Amino acid sequence: MPVEYTGIIDEHMAVRTKAGLFDVSHMGQIExxxxxxxxxxxxxxxxxxxxLAIGQIQYSALTTPAAxxxxxILVYRFADDHFMLVVxxxxxxKDYEWIQNNTRQRGGDVAVVNASSRYALIAxxxxxxxxxxxxxxxxxxxxxxxxxxxTGEVAGQRVTVSRTGYTGEDGFExxxxxxxxEKMWNALLEAGAGRGxxxxxxxxxxxxxxxxxxxxxxxxxxxxxxxxxxDLGWIVGWQKAEFLGRDVLLEQKAGxxxxxxxxxxxxxxxxxxxxxPVVAGGAQVGVVTSGTQTPFLxxxxxxxxxxxxxxxxxxxxxxxxxxxxxxxxxxxQPFYTRAGK
Amino acid sequence: MYPADLxxxxxxxxxxxxxxxxxxxxxxxxxxxxxxxxxxELPEVGRTLKQGEAFGTIESVKAVSELxxxxxxxxxxxxxxxxxxxxxxxxxxxxxxMIRLKVSNAGEAASLLDATAYEALTK
Numbered sequence: 001m002p003v004e005y006t007g008i009i010d011e012h013m014a015v016r017t018k019a020g021l022f023d024v025s026h027m028g029q030i031e032x033x034x035x036x037x038x039x040x041x042x043x044x045x046x047x048x049x050x051x052l053a054i055g056q057i058q059y060s061a062l063t064t065p066a067a068x069x070x071x072x073i074l075v076y077r078f079a080d081d082h083f084m085l086v087v088x089x090x091x092x093x094k095d096y097e098w099i100q101n102n103t104r105q106r107g108g109d110v111a112v113v114n115a116s117s118r119y120a121l122i123a124x125x126x127x128x129x130x131x132x133x134x135x136x137x138x139x140x141x142x143x144x145x146x147x148x149x150x151t152g153e154v155a156g157q158r159v160t161v162s163r164t165g166y167t168g169e170d171g172f173e174x175x176x177x178x179x180x181x182e183k184m185w186n187a188l189l190e191a192g193a194g195r196g197x198x199x200x201x202x203x204x205x206x207x208x209x210x211x212x213x214x215x216x217x218x219x220x221x222x223x224x225x226x227x228x229x230x231d232l233g234w235i236v237g238w239q240k241a242e243f244l245g246r247d248v249l250l251e252q253k254a255g256x257x258x259x260x261x262x263x264x265x266x267x268x269x270x271x272x273x274x275x276x277p278v279v280a281g282g283a284q285v286g287v288v289t290s291g292t293q294t295p296f297l298x299x300x301x302x303x304x305x306x307x308x309x310x311x312x313x314x315x316x317x318x319x320x321x322x323x324x325x326x327x328x329x330x331x332x333q334p335f336y337t338r339a340g341k
Numbered sequence: 342m343y344p345a346d347l348x349x350x351x352x353x354x355x356x357x358x359x360x361x362x363x364x365x366x367x368x369x370x371x372x373x374x375x376x377x378x379x380x381x382e383l384p385e386v387g388r389t390l391k392q393g394e395a396f397g398t399i400e401s402v403k404a405v406s407e408l409x410x411x412x413x414x415x416x417x418x419x420x421x422x423x424x425x426x427x428x429x430x431x432x433x434x435x436x437x438x439m440i441r442l443k444v445s446n447a448g449e450a451a452s453l454l455d456a457t458a459y460e461a462l463t464k
Contacts, residue, residue: 008376009377293380295377295402322405
């Protein structure tokens, strides 16, 4: 996947107004199956996987005992006793070993398979995505709800299609054997040519996900950031009796939270990028974890980890941009919400 | 594709020297490397620059880089149009100037690359 094809702004705008095609085959897939599969997923992840119907997906995290992120993931429920975790490319080996070690320790009848090499993954995203994809399949796409998936034929190939994405736009992700990926890519590009479908690279993927305030694991949070510090309380299954990191999260929820990831908008003409310090009274008090100039909103926005006292919407932040202090305001997330959502 | 009437630096700026005046921008190769330009930060008029000194920064969606003066001189004008149209750097790099200088050392430009040598550098 290249950084860009025709240009980040051009590709970003295509996804917001028409449609974009992403080769995200680098993402990893780890399958967990067997009688104890649900118990293993419940132990390893913070969200409540028991709430998933077969065919449903949830955003979740593999957590450490300190409630930090091993990775942020999507959990697909294939069957009562069969789950697939979609994990970040750079974390495939780490996640697989983490899952292996933490399920072996507990024993039980569960198999863990790193299936990453069995899947290519192509995402089609944007308001025209459904219409384009529908021309290649008899699957009932309008009936597929957000964060659900199904199997069927697309362009003559047997695939799994989920209504998911990393752009803040409506869209689908297509899982298929790598051998058929190039053919699928070309069939989609051809089917979408009349509707403005464009190939998109990593650059637009990053600006799109940031406008939607979707986190990038490794950049916005890591194993030293808790799920609540990342402001992802909505993916914590509080009703679960046990999962890795639960005690820490309960303590933080009860008032022990000292820092939080916030969305900000830069008021001056500058981009506050990853790693730039948030300063107050001459000292560093926080850090920018993601930042860009967004093509659609035409603003410099980003995410920053700041003390809780500075995390309310409307708080004024001072960010050190290469020696110059610029002003930013804490704003609601996401920065962009698609129409009709 | 690189205009023969311009001189070029290893840092991918171009300069047009006409008498005592030098006009500076960045090359097509540079804008392609940067991608979509969103901000160009330029110096104050009157600032004295040495050859190779940073005179500003250029920021694209994906990266930020410094701009270096191809020759020594005093800044006589900056292109204010870039405040509202930084994209001109992408669409017409060799026709989009950033600063004008009153050249203080006329001999310096001779050490810069000509179009052929610069094109070879970017291959």
